[in-house]
Amino acid sequence: MNNLTVTSSPHITSPRTTTGIMLDVIIAMVPAMIASFLFFGARALLLIAVCVACCVLSEAAYCLLAKKPVPVGDLSAVVTGVMLAFNLPATLPVWQAVIGSIVTIVVVKQLFGGIGCNFVNPALAGRVIMAVSFTGTMVNYAYPAQAADALSSATPLSVITAGNGAKLPLWDLFAGNHGGVLGETSCLALLIGGLYLILRGVIKPIIPIAYIGSTFIFLALFGCEAPLASILSGGLFLGAFFMATDYTTTPYTNTGKLIFGLGCGLITAVIRTFANSTEGVSYAILLMNLIVPYINGWTRRKPYGTEAAK
Amino acid sequence: MIFLKKPHVSSTRVPHYKNTQDCATEKLLSPKSVTILLSQHIGAPAAACVAKGDHVYVGTLVGKAGGFVSANVHSSVSGTVSGLTELVNPMGAHVQAVIIESDGQFTPNPSIAPPEVSDAKSLVAAIAQSGLVGLGGAGFPTHVKLSIPEGANVDTLIVNAAECEPYITSDYREMVEFPERIIGGVCKVRELLGIKRAVIAVEANKPAAIETLRRLSEGKQIEVIKLPSTYPQGAEKVLITNVTGRVVPAGKLPADAGCLVLNTATVSFIHEYLRTGMPLVSKRLTVDGGAVARGCNLMVPIGTPVREVIEAAGGYSGECAKLLMGGPMMGTALASDEFPILKNNNAILALSPEQVGQLKNNPCIRCGRCIEACPMNLSPAEIQTAFERGDVEEMQALGAMNCIECGSCTFVCPAKRTITQIMRLSKGEIRKAASKK
Numbered sequence: 001m002n003n004l005t006v007t008s009s010p011h012i013t014s015p016r017t018t019t020g021i022m023l024d025v026i027i028a029m030v031p032a033m034i035a036s037f038l039f040f041g042a043r044a045l046l047l048i049a050v051c052v053a054c055c056v057l058s059e060a061a062y063c064l065l066a067k068k069p070v071p072v073g074d075l076s077a078v079v080t081g082v083m084l085a086f087n088l089p090a091t092l093p094v095w096q097a098v099i100g101s102i103v104t105i106v107v108v109k110q111l112f113g114g115i116g117c118n119f120v121n122p123a124l125a126g127r128v129i130m131a132v133s134f135t136g137t138m139v140n141y142a143y144p145a146q147a148a149d150a151l152s153s154a155t156p157l158s159v160i161t162a163g164n165g166a167k168l169p170l171w172d173l174f175a176g177n178h179g180g181v182l183g184e185t186s187c188l189a190l191l192i193g194g195l196y197l198i199l200r201g202v203i204k205p206i207i208p209i210a211y212i213g214s215t216f217i218f219l220a221l222f223g224c225e226a227p228l229a230s231i232l233s234g235g236l237f238l239g240a241f242f243m244a245t246d247y248t249t250t251p252y253t254n255t256g257k258l259i260f261g262l263g264c265g266l267i268t269a270v271i272r273t274f275a276n277s278t279e280g281v282s283y284a285i286l287l288m289n290l291i292v293p294y295i296n297g298w299t300r301r302k303p304y305g306t307e308a309a310k
Numbered sequence: 311m312i313f314l315k316k317p318h319v320s321s322t323r324v325p326h327y328k329n330t331q332d333c334a335t336e337k338l339l340s341p342k343s344v345t346i347l348l349s350q351h352i353g354a355p356a357a358a359c360v361a362k363g364d365h366v367y368v369g370t371l372v373g374k375a376g377g378f379v380s381a382n383v384h385s386s387v388s389g390t391v392s393g394l395t396e397l398v399n400p401m402g403a404h405v406q407a408v409i410i411e412s413d414g415q416f417t418p419n420p421s422i423a424p425p426e427v428s429d430a431k432s433l434v435a436a437i438a439q440s441g442l443v444g445l446g447g448a449g450f451p452t453h454v455k456l457s458i459p460e461g462a463n464v465d466t467l468i469v470n471a472a473e474c475e476p477y478i479t480s481d482y483r484e485m486v487e488f489p490e491r492i493i494g495g496v497c498k499v500r501e502l503l504g505i506k507r508a509v510i511a512v513e514a515n516k517p518a519a520i521e522t523l524r525r526l527s528e529g530k531q532i533e534v535i536k537l538p539s540t541y542p543q544g545a546e547k548v549l550i551t552n553v554t555g556r557v558v559p560a561g562k563l564p565a566d567a568g569c570l571v572l573n574t575a576t577v578s579f580i581h582e583y584l585r586t587g588m589p590l591v592s593k594r595l596t597v598d599g600g601a602v603a604r605g606c607n608l609m610v611p612i613g614t615p616v617r618e619v620i621e622a623a624g625g626y627s628g629e630c631a632k633l634l635m636g637g638p639m640m641g642t643a644l645a646s647d648e649f650p651i652l653k654n655n656n657a658i659l660a661l662s663p664e665q666v667g668q669l670k671n672n673p674c675i676r677c678g679r680c681i682e683a684c685p686m687n688l689s690p691a692e693i694q695t696a697f698e699r700g701d702v703e704e705m706q707a708l709g710a711m712n713c714i715e716c717g718s719c720t721f722v723c724p725a726k727r728t729i730t731q732i733m734r735l736s737k738g739e740i741r742k743a744a745s746k747k
Contacts, residue, residue, distance in 0.1 A: 003629070003630075003631070004630065004631070004632060004633050004643070004644065004645055004646070005631055005632050005643065005666065006400075006632075006643040006644070006645050007632075007643055007669070007728075007731075008728065008730065008731035008734065009638075009639060009640050009641055009642065009643070009715070009717050009730065010638060010639040010640065010667070010717030010720050010721050010730060011632055011634060011638040011639075011641065011643065011661065011666055011667060012324070012325075012476065012638040012639070012665070012666070012667045012721065013667030013668070013669065013720065013721055013723070013726060014324075014721055014722050014723075014724075016722070016724045017724050017725075017726065018672055018675055018724045018725050020724070021675075021677070021724055071673070074672070114673060115673050115675060116673045116674045116675045116676050116725075117673070247675050247676050247677040247678065248675060248676045251678075252676070252678035252681045252682075252689070252691065253678070253681065253682075296692075300689055300692075300708075301681075301687040301688075301689070302687060303560060303686055303687050303688055303708075303709030303712040304319070304547060304551075304557065304558075304560070304685070304686040304687050304712060305547070305557055305558055305559045305560035305561075305562070305686075305712065306559075306560045306709065306712070307317075307557065
């Protein structure tokens with residue numbers, strides 16, 4: 001009896017691990033990966049593979065150089081890689097995807113301390129950096145061959161901005177049969193993945209519901225003629241289920257999550273309605289990411305017994 | 311959430327592992343010798359009042375309480391005192407102990423007689439003689455709890471029968487085997503202390519106990535309440551809030567919320583003590599875990615070495631990775647199975663390597679699960695970053711001192727961080743800083 005371990009309690013832990021959570025997120029993204037292949041062909045899978053490989057390798061390389069433990073086993077770089085690829089058009093040159101992946105992992109994630117320390121969503125920050133660096137190719141959207149006439153050479157959001165949103169076929173928007181970046185088009189596939197995450201207890205429905213719901217309401221208030229078509233278009237479902245639910249860059253408490261979701265919805269609706277840009281999801285989430293420390297401060301629960309006595 | 315009227319206490323689902331719930335209590339072990347610690351409670355240690363060579367009976371006083379917040383200690387066997395010793399308890403403190411060689415007869419002390427109790431004062435005096443401490447785990451001297459301070463309006467007696475720790479079924483066996491003692495104890499305490507409401511709070515995973523207690527309490531105005539089987543339902547403050555809707559103010563006692571909380575085994579003992587006068591000398595223990603041959607419930611003389619308890623349960627059945635005194639959420643890990651059983655032990659668990667949670671301190675991913683789980687509404691994730699920065703003021707501002715060390719945060723953490731341990735260290739830092747001032 002001399003092999004007894006002596007540690008501080010508790011002595012049992014739940015089966016949930018960081019790696020398990022990341023694996024669940026990867027599984028949840030599979031339907032959207034399949035949709036991207038169906039609508040944009042094999043090049044979609046190529047870009048996903050390139051982004052994943054570059055994210056994993058650049059994380060490992062950075063950690064080796066910085067003499068930090070290599071955390072690739074936690075699968076978080078794989079998640080970031082898929083999410084970044086989901087934000088790229090299928091026509092993007094591979095070398096640009098390589099550079100985007102390296103910047104995302106090294107600059108946005110690792111330079112700020114790695115997993116759990118980044119202050120904005122790495123994939124979204126990577127997308128924005130790429131959007132300003134590769135202005136032409138990042139908006140060179142691919143269009144599915146079988147897309148409806150109205151959607152064969154324009155994204156739904158640009159159709160809505162042009163004032164023709166009421167004519168858009170809603171089922172095509174929901175299924176994803178239109179142009180856009182890889183992972184955003186199929187609301188159906190994203191919804192399946194999102195429900196999987198909710199059922200597995202990985203995310204709570206509060207942010208997606210608050211975000212999508214408030215976007216709809218604010219768009220309607222701002223006089224958008226086709227708010228329903230608008231929420232089914234662009235990156236809203238991808239953002240609401242997969243980006244705005246990233247643990248590290250969103251608030252801790254339910255009240256905080258609600259504020260975060262409503263804020264994202266407001267900013268998205270403002271950008272889509274009033275700004276010179278058709279899309280606002282990336283900026284909405286990134287801006288809200290920045291005020292998360294404040295939201296956490298506002299919504300921190302009072303310790304038990306410190307509330308004023310009744 | 312703000313819109314809930316009743317105060318909400320967060321809880322966590324932990325596995326129950328109540329493997330031994332149908333194992334009837336087996337009779338007293340007969341150890342060759344017992345080692346009786348003079349400090350088995352919160353408060354001042356007892357002072358030894360026997361010397362080497364003295365003959366003692368079961369129930370003979372061997373250590374006299376060293377103050378009001380302290381407790382008497384009695385011999386659990388009949389035999390001869392072979393000496394005094396000092397050993398290191400699992401908390402790292404050096405404590406005195408009396409070693410008694412048993413004659414195997416278990417002859418009770420002939421001078422033992424039921425105490426005469428007629429009011430609150432005589433009840434407190436009698437219980438102070440009995441050496442009773444809170445048997446749920448904390449080991450707070452019971453006579454101190456029963457001495458309700460002048461001016462406090464205690465109107466609710468709560469019997470803590472939640473037994474929310476995984477594996478442990480010793481309180482459950484008490485409820486199933488001796489329900490009349492529990493009911494009798496409740497009636498006695500309520501009557502003598504003049505408390506209006508009496509509640510026995512049981513977790514929903516013990517339907518047989520609830521049914522039995524309800525049947526026996528009919529007409530006695532005792533409520534038997536079924537609570538959800540969530541962890542930590544049996545933590546004193548959690549229980550008070552879930553039973554009465556009241557909140558114990560931070561840094562205050564249950565009496566400040568009008569409640570007196572006693573553990574099932576404590577109430578049962580009070581009943582037996584008032585009937586027989588036999589002090590606290592033995593304890594019902596659950597022995598379980600993957601490294602034990604036969605999970606069981608045993609009645610064990612206090613001071614029996616853990617090794618003999620495991621032997622009585624068929625010995626070790628495989629590699630024992632951790633030997634625990636108490637449950638897996640709040641129990642203490644032992645470094646050796648030579649350590650003796652204490653008054654407030656309710657389980658000995660020998661966990662196999664695969665049953666033990668592996669803590670790795672991977673980076674925090676800020677998922678907020680610890681915050682959601684914390685029954686004290688703390689923010690363990692933020693307290694640990696304050697701790698890493700050495701920011702004592704921030705740790706205090708975040709309310710680290712309110713931590714009850716229930717272990718929920720570490721249990722739910724997907725990064726397998728030792729959050730509860732960091733909370734303990736934070737409390738230590740705050741105390742250190744306060745004592746410097």
